[in-house]
Amino acid sequence: MPAVSFQEVSKTYDTPRGAFRALDDVSFDIGRGEFFGLLGPNGAGKTTLISILAGLNRASAGRVTVLGHDVVGDYAQARKQLGIVPQELVFDPFFSVRETLRIQSGYFGVKNNEAWIDELLEELGLADKAQANMRQLSGGMKRRVLVAQALVHRPPVIVLDEPTAGVDVELRQTLWQFVAKLNKQGHTVLLTTHYLEEAEALCHRIAMLKRGRIVALDRTANLLAGTASTMLRFKTDDSLPPALAAQARVTGRIVQLKAHDAAEVETLLAALRAAGVRVEELEIGRADLEDVFIEIMQGAEREAVVQGAMA
Known part of the structure; x- marks a missing residue:
């Protein structure tokens, strides 16, 4: 029971x-x-x-x-x-x-x-x-x-x-x-x-x-474990290029970007350097529950929009 x-x-x-x-x-x-x-x-x-x-x-x-x-x-x-x-x-x-x-x-x-x-x-x-x-x-x-x-x-x-x-x-x-x-x-x-x-x-x-x-x-x-993603976390006072801004989670000066593997980490860092974004306090770590929560909520929202369009 x-x-x-x-x-x-x-x-x-x-x-x-x-x-x-x-x-x-x-x-x-x-x-x-x-x-x-x-x-x-x-x-x-x-x-x-x-x-x-x-x-x-x-x-x-x-x-x-x-x-x-x-x-x-x-x-x-x-x-x-x-x-x-x-x-x-x-x-x-x-x-x-x-x-x-x-x-x-x-x-x-x-x-x-x-x-x-x-x-x-x-x-x-x-x-x-x-x-x-x-x-x-x-x-x-x-x-x-x-x-x-x-x-x-x-x-x-x-x-x-x-x-x-x-x-x-x-x-x-x-x-x-x-x-x-x-x-x-x-x-x-x-x-x-x-x-x-x-x-x-x-x-x-x-x-x-x-x-x-x-x-x-x-x-x-x-x-x-289901997200299996790496998170790039850093601080910056600069604006992100549009391609990165679209996928970033920004809280004040703190930016978080998702990367699925080491190669994608390198690609993100190269894009930041190319855009002249000055990065402070860079951390690379696993996704936490907040990352998982946001991903699931966004997925549920997209599904609801699709279902609404089909109705």
Whole structure:
């Protein structure tokens, strides 16, 4: 039995412009104890899928289960198996951090939970804020409390929806160390993030969504190996010649160019020299998950354009 199962899940919204299909026949399973990544651009359907999993939204078609419990037909048991860290900072301004965690424990009928609450406060760097009112906390500290709330009933399945968005490096490191520890203890983790280096480092498998459809689903190592390409990375203040500019990924002064083999590396370098492009801090390395992600998304976009033209 998988920890989480999405079976032919679709979601359609009625809008003034007509029906909008946010999810289109999404199917995949997440194994017990797996660290699973769900990636996609904004508007791909990630949060809609998680909202359906959490019972905050209802699918137009399909079925979702958590450890065998249907999220609609057996919602009480399904929700007990889940700990969800949402994107938004949602908190009650009238309670301290410890009181917030005690109340959250009560929602799930968990009694005598002080030892685990103390451990959560310590692991997430909140021990010195235990008696502080939630209104007094910084945004990063509030997000730490959200993580503690999601874990306070010791759920076997942990869902992290953009948990490190807008937070400092210290929290990111603290959170991932703790979540990795829980994963090693057998907890299943579902992560959505725009920090692709996090997904590459943490996730066993990854699914990629584009316009509500799964466009890639495989082990992280297989996705990386599938590109089998070398990346030329360098900095420059000069403009690239049109032929190279068309295939380059440029971020500020940083330029990345794909090469499939050593001969193509030499060809690219020769073209840069011929164009008088001054190169700084040249690196030659393998493609990372960000490169893979962009390649898959662009491929999905081209396929959608072709299908649209044929329709």
